[in-house]
Amino acid sequence: MKTAVIGGGAAGLTAAGVAAQNGADVVLFEKNERYGTKLRITGKGRCNVTNNCEKEAFFENVVSNPRFLYSAYSRFDCSSVMSFFESLGVPLKTERGNRVFPVSDKASDIADALINFCRENGVKMINEKVCDIKKADRFKITTSRKEYVFDRVIIATGGLSYPRTGSTGDGYAFAKSLGHNVTELSASLVPLVCYEDICGKCQGLSLKNVTLTAVDSKTGKSVYEELGEMLFTDSGVSGPLVLSASAHMNETEPGRYKLFIDLKPALDIKTLDKRLLRDFSENKNKDIINAFSALLPSKLIAPFMELTGVPHDKKVNSVTVSERERIAELLKRLPLTVKSKAPIAEAVITRGGVDTKQIDPKTMQSKLVPGLYFAGEVIDCDAYTGGFNLQIAFCTGYTAGISSAQ
Ligand SMILES: Cc1cc2nc3c(=O)[nH]c(=O)nc-3n(C[C@H](O)[C@H](O)[C@H](O)COP(=O)(O)OP(=O)(O)OC[C@H]3O[C@@H](n4cnc5c(N)ncnc54)[C@H](O)[C@@H]3O)c2cc1C
Structure with missing residues (x-):
């Protein structure tokens, strides 16, 4: 034969x-x-x-x-x-x-x-x-x-x-x-292209021990949630968590899937707020942008601050409660919107x-x-x-x- x-x-x-x-x-x-x-x-x-x-x-x-x-x-x-x-x-x-x-x-x-x-x-x-x-x-x-x-x-x-x-x-x-x-x-198992320019600004930055949640905005249901590692690319996100999340996205309509990154999965929102209060009190006379070095990787700090809407040079002691709440919320749920999957050649x-x-x-x-x-x-x-x-x-x-x- x-x-x-x-x-x-x-x-x-x-x-x-x-x-x-x-x-x-x-x-x-x-x-x-x-x-x-x-x-x-x-x-x-x-x-x-x-x-x-x-x-x-x-x-x-x-x-x-x-x-x-x-x-x-x-x-x-x-x-x-x-x-x-x-x-x-x-x-x-x-x-x-x-x-x-x-x-x-x-x-x-x-x-x-x-x-x-x-x-x-x-x-x-x-x-x-x-x-x-x-x-x-x-x-x-x-x-x-x-x-x-x-x-x-x-x-x-x-x-x-x-x-x-x-x-x-x-x-x-x-x-x-x-x-x-x-x-x-x-x-399948492919990087994702996102609308937000935070990705390009943080290109190459790898996030370890974060939780990634992918939500189908049509049904409002979470299709994926896992703790692990991911990274920013010039046009979106990649890394093990993202590749796995992509396998749960059947439709490719632009904007259908939202991603949320929990940058502090070990802290619930109350504990995180306490942590922010402590960090802020230790840095109260500094510009807010300089109060995050213990909390976030340096490449992420400036783009993150832009998302919060709090001016970089605002003094920590004048940050309002609602601004602090917004910061905590974004640390727990940094949103990204999926434009598309990367081409099949990259899958x-x-x-x-x-x-x-x-x-x-x-x-x-x-x-x-x-x-x-x-x-x-x-x-x-x-x-x-x-x-x-x-x-x-x-x-x-x-x-x-x-x-x-x-
Ligand atoms: C970057 C990357 C990392 C991966 N890591 C893992 C992992 O760690 N674990 C895991 O389980 N899976 C992993 N995968 C998936 C895994 O590689 C594939 O599932 C697996 O290789 C499929 O095996 P296959 O033999 O079917 O195809 P392939 O491995 O693609 O082999 C097909 C072969 O056919 C040859 N060929 C094609 N057309 C012709 C032709 N006309 N004439 C002669 N030869 C031809 C090609 O040259 C090729 O060598 C990974 C994939 C990629 C891209």
Whole structure:
């Protein structure tokens, strides 16, 4: 059985190695010279490889089509992924939020382990870009160099995010040309563009231990609230809290979502007021702008003061009660308005993809084209941060690999 795997990322490397291990004659096509290019930059170069969690927690973290993944997950769940990498010689550790990383903190160890796994099982690795797939009796694959014929094809070309890593959406075109539906593609886990100019003024400033709340102004309901880290960009906000919040924003109407930053989540409003009174009494003869150094990062002080409406040079001892209340309120609920999500190229993950209704969840085989399989981000499945997206890539890759070899 000659099998082609298209795409040497997390899903394709897993699928290729597993298919070869199970007896298939496998060729892996990757258009980059380096395999696992995106894998190497995951988790800020540390690769949050999976999540050391129970089954229920995994499915709670899958946003799109969790049920479709039941079978693949049960074949290759989080603990199987961990044992797999340990068996390939990559010791792992579990950090906050059950996030699993290599002990070395090197994403390249994960990519290299998968490459070795493929080589050891006899996968033939070819650095060519696949341009076209046609199906007659067998599959005819046209690459940038020549034509090949296969019995099975696994499409593992990734999504549309970070196109410089090679994920340029080619798999969607292949799937469509073979008769499949591709659901609407959009960005998830993506920075947010905001209207307020405080973002640009504080560009590069990272806020730690703040609470971010995202509110859908149409329903008035909070769609996300979490304590953690975020940062200001030239046009909005980013960082772990913001990326996660973005996954809860389905509509992209400008102005629909409001963000509120609690800069002092450990203090309730009364305690915060007491703290302000104390700080103010210690600085009573100073200009108000000089009374915040213990309370806020220096880059944030001037833009924050502008929002309060209190003149910078007002003496602390003449600040009114209502001005102090306004300051406290803004410290607890600094508002931002989301204009849009940043472009999909800046997203961690693509939402949408090959329609799961047209894929057999037990095998990852197309229901329309026998012998054709899908794995990884190209499928319409996405999850929150925490190692869940790679877990999807690994379990769908494993399932496609093993079932295509049978
Ligand atoms: C910055 C960043 C950080 C991330 N961090 C994490 C993390 O820590 N944990 C986590 O769980 N998830 C993380 N993700 C998400 C994770 O990287 C993806 O879920 C995962 O890489 C998807 O794997 P894949 O194999 O489906 O696609 P990819 O990894 O994108 O691989 C697809 C491969 O196919 C190749 N290809 C495409 N078209 C062709 C073609 N025509 N011919 C030949 N080859 C082709 C591409 O070059 C690419 O190498 C992160 C994503 C980004 C962008």
